[in-house]
Amino acid sequence: MTTLCAQQQITLLFAGDLMQHKEQLTAARTADGTYDYTPCFAAVRRQISSADLAIANLETTFGGAPYTGYPAFCSPDEYLFAIRDAGFDVLLTANNHCLDRGKRGMERTIRMLDSLHIPYAGTYPTDEARALRYPLFLVKKGFRIALLNYTYGTNGIRPVPPNQVNYIDRKTMLKDIRTARTWNPDVIIACMHWGNEYQSLPNTEQRELADWLLQQGVTHVIGSHPHVIQPIELRTDSTDSVANVVNRHAVVYSLGNFISNMSRTNTDGGLLFTMTLQKDTVGRSTPRTYLKHCGYNLVWTARPALTREKNFRLCPVDSLSASTLPSAARARQTGFVNNVRQLLRRYNKGVEELLPD
Numbered sequence: 001m002t003t004l005c006a007q008q009q010i011t012l013l014f015a016g017d018l019m020q021h022k023e024q025l026t027a028a029r030t031a032d033g034t035y036d037y038t039p040c041f042a043a044v045r046r047q048i049s050s051a052d053l054a055i056a057n058l059e060t061t062f063g064g065a066p067y068t069g070y071p072a073f074c075s076p077d078e079y080l081f082a083i084r085d086a087g088f089d090v091l092l093t094a095n096n097h098c099l100d101r102g103k104r105g106m107e108r109t110i111r112m113l114d115s116l117h118i119p120y121a122g123t124y125p126t127d128e129a130r131a132l133r134y135p136l137f138l139v140k141k142g143f144r145i146a147l148l149n150y151t152y153g154t155n156g157i158r159p160v161p162p163n164q165v166n167y168i169d170r171k172t173m174l175k176d177i178r179t180a181r182t183w184n185p186d187v188i189i190a191c192m193h194w195g196n197e198y199q200s201l202p203n204t205e206q207r208e209l210a211d212w213l214l215q216q217g218v219t220h221v222i223g224s225h226p227h228v229i230q231p232i233e234l235r236t237d238s239t240d241s242v243a244n245v246v247n248r249h250a251v252v253y254s255l256g257n258f259i260s261n262m263s264r265t266n267t268d269g270g271l272l273f274t275m276t277l278q279k280d281t282v283g284r285s286t287p288r289t290y291l292k293h294c295g296y297n298l299v300w301t302a303r304p305a306l307t308r309e310k311n312f313r314l315c316p317v318d319s320l321s322a323s324t325l326p327s328a329a330r331a332r333q334t335g336f337v338n339n340v341r342q343l344l345r346r347y348n349k350g351v352e353e354l355l356p357d
Helices: 022-028 045-050 077-085 102-115 127-133 170-182 204-215 327-347
Strands: 008-018 053-058 090-092 136-140 143-151 187-193 220-224 229-240 245-255 257-259 269-280 288-302 313-316
Touching (some): 008 245, 053 187, 143 170, 170 204, 204 220, 229 269, 229 327, 288 327
Parallel strands (some): 008 257, 053 090, 143 187, 220 245
Antiparallel strands (some): 229 245, 269 288
């Protein structure tokens, strides 16, 4: 007689680029010279916090004053406090802007993350630190998750030894994947900073690299960098005849921007991608983890230039927060939503938008 154990579940949420342009700095600055980002995340805090693990791409540095936007991002510490308070549990630091303030900026960013006890993956002060802390190994609700993070480049700036940045290099990545597999994780998730900026479809390199990562044992692939949303694919490779469960792998080519001051078409919003993993031992001596379901929500950034409000604020599409927008902002949001929905309905494979009841 087979004994069934209680099924375990965990929900993971992934957000796109957390950016900080000059206009965002100006909007958040208060009369006493400090910075307040509370309004930015108010409408999305509940959804982010409700996930067991919420993960986002940190596309700025915390190198200390003076604070600057593009092309060399450096944000006040209050921005990191607000990101933490919004509910993000893990941040990704391997991206093309992680060296915008050089060695000092990268190392101070790491110290700030450590001081707030925010796990991160992608950049390290030394070889020894990378060996000790990477791959990032997360344990939550009985699940063991290995998180990988790599970037295509760092805008021509190279890390100053002994600093380390995870670049996309198949030899290095294969070694990291093999290291992750020795820990016997339930899933291995590779977060890739890749692709062509402002292109709504993945390029050949993204597709080939996603295939290669899955072939090497990565379970799911999550992408960022293009600053626009790209399609999502749900891959199927086999069926477990004992548990009657299909092995599925999510490939998100680009989450788009989460918050920014970008105004180019389709750059003013992004995806909140959610996946639920389930573990059980039905008919098995060893627990088995699989992707139970996944989906996404659209989030749009309301900029003061459109709303005439003091600060930026994130608006979940089809929410009350969006209904309060002035006509110019609503028109801009509608254009973004229509473009993205048309793209994803045409090119997505097996993944749908999570619309409100």
